[in-house]
Structure formats: structure tokens, C-alpha cells
Amino acid sequence: MSTEKLIVVLGPTASGKSELAKKLVKEFGGEIVSADSRQIYKGMDIGTAKQKNSPVPHHLIDILKPNQKFNVTLYKKLAVKKIKEILDRGKLPFLAGGTGFYIKSVVDGIIIPEVKPDWKLRKQLDKKAISELASWLKKLDPVRFRTIDVNNRRRLIRALEIVLKTNRPVPKPRKAPFSLDILIIGIKTDKEELKNKIVKRVKKMIGLGLKKEVEVLTEKYGWEAPAFQSIGYQEWKGYFERKKSLEEVKNEIIKNTWQYAKRQLTWFKKDKRIRWVKNYEDAENLVLKFIQ
RNA sequence: GGGCAGGUGGCGGAGCAGCUAACGCAUCAGACUGUAAAUCUGACGUCCGUAAGGACUUCGGGGGUGCAAGUCCCUCCCUGCCCA
Numbered sequence A: 001m002s003t004e005k006l007i008v009v010l011g012p013t014a015s016g017k018s019e020l021a022k023k024l025v026k027e028f029g030g031e032i033v034s035a036d037s038r039q040i041y042k043g044m045d046i047g048t049a050k051q052k053n054s055p056v057p058h059h060l061i062d063i064l065k066p067n068q069k070f071n072v073t074l075y076k077k078l079a080v081k082k083i084k085e086i087l088d089r090g091k092l093p094f095l096a097g098g099t100g101f102y103i104k105s106v107v108d109g110i111i112i113p114e115v116k117p118d119w120k121l122r123k124q125l126d127k128k129a130i131s132e133l134a135s136w137l138k139k140l141d142p143v144r145f146r147t148i149d150v151n152n153r154r155r156l157i158r159a160l161e162i163v164l165k166t167n168r169p170v171p172k173p174r175k176a177p178f179s180l181d182i183l184i185i186g187i188k189t190d191k192e193e194l195k196n197k198i199v200k201r202v203k204k205m206i207g208l209g210l211k212k213e214v215e216v217l218t219e220k221y222g223w224e225a226p227a228f229q230s231i232g233y234q235e236w237k238g239y240f241e242r243k244k245s246l247e248e249v250k251n252e253i254i255k256n257t258w259q260y261a262k263r264q265l266t267w268f269k270k271d272k273r274i275r276w277v278k279n280y281e282d283a284e285n286l287v288l289k290f291i292q
Numbered sequence B: 001g002g003g004c005a006g007g008u009g010g011c012g013g014a015g016c017a018g019c020u021a022a023c024g025c026a027u028c029a030g031a032c033u034g035u036a037a038a039u040c041u042g043a044c045g046u047c048c049g050u051a052a053g054g055a056c057u058u059c060g061g062g063g064g065u066g067c068a069a070g071u072c073c074c075u076c077c078c079u080g081c082c083c084a
Helices: A017-028 A072-088 A100-107 A119-127 A130-140 A142-147 A153-166 A191-207 A210-221 A234-240 A246-269 A280-291
Strands: A005-010 A031-035 A093-097 A181-187 A275-277
Touching: A005 A017, A005 A100, A005 A280, A017 A031, A017 A093, A017 A181, A017 A280, A031 A072, A031 A100, A072 A093, A072 A100, A093 A100, A100 A246, A119 A153, A130 A142, A130 A153, A142 A153, A181 A280, A191 A210, A191 A246, A210 A234, A234 A246, A275 A280
Parallel strands: A005 A093, A005 A181, A031 A093, A181 A275
Antiparallel strands: none
């Protein structure tokens, strides 16, 4: 029985996770480890609603340049390390963010095959027709083929990458959860309310100078940098090419953010461990009980 | 008043006589083990059915021609542009 504890705070974008996590940290002490695939990147402050100059310690924010690639495995290693360090300091770690897959990777301790991305190989495979990739995988690894999404080129390529690099089939998904007591708090918002928050937030971001932020960053790193697949950034490309108005960009960001929020909700819905809270008091009570 | 273009599903937009309401967007639902704010899937006129499937309805209104009509003809209404 472990007495070490981890608190996860998750929710769709704009639901108020950061505020909630910060408030909890202020009350109970502790440090925050971000579980956000975008706040990882330096310079993306406005568009990711980053918490700057917070008195509460935040980890895994601003650690990469926008042109650097990142992935779950790396995230998991870093996050686990940070959590351990926090525990060693005798403090309470909070894992807060909206990237479901990243959260899952640490909470469930998923074990991802140790095959590093080989971008040269991927590029080659990417030239092939999707049906070709599918039939190749079918031949090399019929077991993985049975469960894979045959229309998802990206997954097909990764599966082939593993098979070709290791000369063996893709291992079965495995988990090695770490021995902590974990409380997962999810922020419950009704759809209309969340929609309004998103609209408000996007307007605010634009008011704070999102356009300038995007302009400066993309001039420096180019539109192809991995970080600029992000919502709030990609939409500006057409604007700077004079194909879109500011109004269109704004509406597109709102739309994409909302669609993203729904995808997050779909992901979270499946996890029955999540304790959904309506407000701070609910969360506070859960934490109180949990840390006793 | 005259000329031209057009009126198709929530929106955009194909089809210009024959089978199956193309396709895109939005919407709803979902998948996810090294790009995850990414990538991908299904449903989406109505009704019946768990399903395979079946029945019905639609292309501004009305009329007509044809075995068969968003698709051709007549007429009316509406919209945009041009001329007066």
C-alpha cells in the first residue's frame, strides 16, 4: 500500500482546469505538472492560455522550441520524473491538463514499444498508397492488422515502423501503473456554458495580441513547425496569405476549439475513475477526503 | 419596363431526361499504445426493422410533353447583375 498520492485535474479546453488546479495547490500545497501537449512549447503563450508568472510551481511548460518534435513516450518519462521529484520533496503533485493520451500514459503507465520514430522511413512509407500499407501490415503482422484502423495512415505507418525495425509483430498493449494513490478530478461543464467560455476566450486571446504572437513565431520557425498544428495558430496561415479576414480566422478558431473540446469529452467519458466536479467546493472535498 | 444569370438537404454546391439525394461544410456519435489542439471512422430527407433490408418523399409554385423530368416546354413568384 502506497501512501504517496497524485491528483489529476482534467477537463476540456476552457473549462477552467488551470484555475482549479492552482486554487487547489494554493490551499493544499504542492506543485503542478502540466499535461498539455501545446504548453510544452516556448513562446506559445496567448494561444495556449498559458499560466505565466504564477506563484505556483508549474512543470513541463516552455521546455521545447516550436520546431522540435515531441511525443507521448517522452512526455511520460518527463512527467513521471517530475512527479517523483515532487514526491521526494515531500510535496503533493498535481497533474493538470487536457491531453487525454498524455494523462493516460502516466496514470495507467502505458508501455509503448521502444521503437523511436524513424522519420526517413516514415517519409518513404508515406509515399505508398494506403491500401498498400494496409496489405503489407496484414502480411507482416496479421494480429495488429486485425485491430488497426485501416484508413488511418499515421497508425499504419507506425505499426509498420515497429515491425520493420524489430522484425517482430507489434507487442500487445501493456500497462505498468505506478504505485500511487490517484485521484482524478474532471471538470463538468454543460455544453452551452463551455461554448460561451470558448467564444469569450478566443476573443480575449485575439485582444491580447494572438495575431502578433503567431506572426512572430511563424516568421521565426516557419509554418511547418510541429507546434503550429495547434488550434489558434494554423488558422492564421490563410490570413497572412490574404485569403481570409480576421473575422473568419476568429470564427474558425472558435469552431476548431469547440470541436476539439468535444473530442476531449469523448476521450474522458470512457474513464470511469474520473470524479466529475461542478465547482471548487466539490473538488476541495474530494481532495480533503483523498489526502487524509 | 427590357436583357442576362439563377432558385436543389441546416449551409455551400454538383447533376441538365433513366438506376443509388455526388461532394464539401456544419451537426451527432465514436476510435485512439512514440505527431494526440494530431490522425481516423460511422450516421446524417422521412418511416418500419436488432439486422440484412424494405416503404415513402424531395430539387421555388402551378400546369404540360415523354414509358421516364431538378433535368425539356408554358406560366407565375422570388433573388442578383446589367440596360432603361
